[in-house]
Amino acid sequence: MLLPSPETLRNLVARYEELQVRHSEEGSYETARCLEDITYTLCVSTGTRTPEDALAVAERHLAQAELATATPSDVALTA
Incomplete structure (x- = not known):
């Protein structure tokens, strides 16, 4: 599925x-x-039917996008 x-x-x-x-x-x-x-637009944009599901998908997508754009100095490795 394509996301915005x-x-x-x-x-x-x-x-x-x-x-x-x-x-x-x-x-x-x-x-x-x-x-x-805006609820309709958010749901269509995330391929969901409820605002709660749309917000959950958006949160996951935005977290993944943030990780993908993190620079090495932004990432701290722990043991």
């Missing part, structure tokens, strides 16, 4: 989290609609 770039995925997760907070504070129709839209 880490930057795009970070932006989707950030927008989702922002809208979750706004919706809990405002509860307006507009905020609810925006939250539904």
